[in-house]
Amino acid sequence: MRSPTLARRERHDLCDLALVLGEDAPTLCGEWTAKELVAHLLVREHSPLGALGIAVETFARLTDRAMARLGRRDFAVLVEQLREPGLTPYALWPVEVLGNTLEYLVHHEDLRRAQTDWQPRENTPADDDAIWTAIRIGGRALVRPAGVPVRIRRADTGKEVTLRGGAEPVTIIGSPTEVTLFLFGRRQLHDVTFEGPTEKVAALRRAALGF
Incomplete structure (x- = not known):
């Protein structure tokens, strides 16, 4: 059995940290809270129309609406939904490596480094x-x-x-x-x-x- 990719491990670590810090924790993504960051990642993977607005500014309202809908749901439920990619192309090993390694590394650090006690990470x-x-x-x-x-x-x-x-x-x-x-x-x-x-x-x- 293949070992979890770095992208998958960063996803899990982000989810664990989000639950520890809580939905209102700050991030380095502008004014986004931890909950909004989680919503962004869910929209990117599970809402084709909403994800379009992430890449093309003209459609940004679609992303905002999709994130707002998710924002009405319980934070812990959203985090557990994010924990595994589910039935999306991102569950495929090559897509996960190419599409999610940097995405989850950066957003995990967005959450880590927005906290006053952050320390540089040590990687293998x-x-x-x-x-x-x-x-x-x-x-x-x-x-x-x-x-x-x-x-x-x-x-x-x-x-x-x-x-x-x-x-x-x-x-x-x-x-x-x-x-x-x-x-x-x-x-x-x-x-x-x-x-x-x-x-x-x-x-x-x-x-x-x-x-």
Whole structure:
């Protein structure tokens, strides 16, 4: 039997933490509470029309309505519904790995790092490799708003990947988790550094990264 993916384990950890913190706990997703974050994830996986508004701003009202409907339900029920993907494409191993590894990593950290006592996570080497593989693929779209060449470098191994080509790139250096969080527009980070021309580093740090 195949071991649970990192995406599935992050899903479970997010659910466990949400129940501990409660539905009104803050997150790093703007004004969203833990309940609204859980509702967002459920809409993404179980409401095709609602999920359309996540990707296309024109349809954002559909997402808001779907989340509002879920928001009227009991929080513990919503969390237990989220705990397993159920009958959705996200239950399939390849889709789960490609579509949910970064989604649940980032949103788990959104919940963790919104709390005053958060600490940087410690991953296994295998999990760090899985995160690095995922951000190598997904990071190319994430850095487009910056308009500058971008590389990422693992602080532990020194491995580098070019996400956006060009002369005199900015290099983001950190653990796979921290690099990922920066590329998704989060700023509650631990030990992330930058190399490159000052003006390009500034442009990258100002950019509205992520989705």
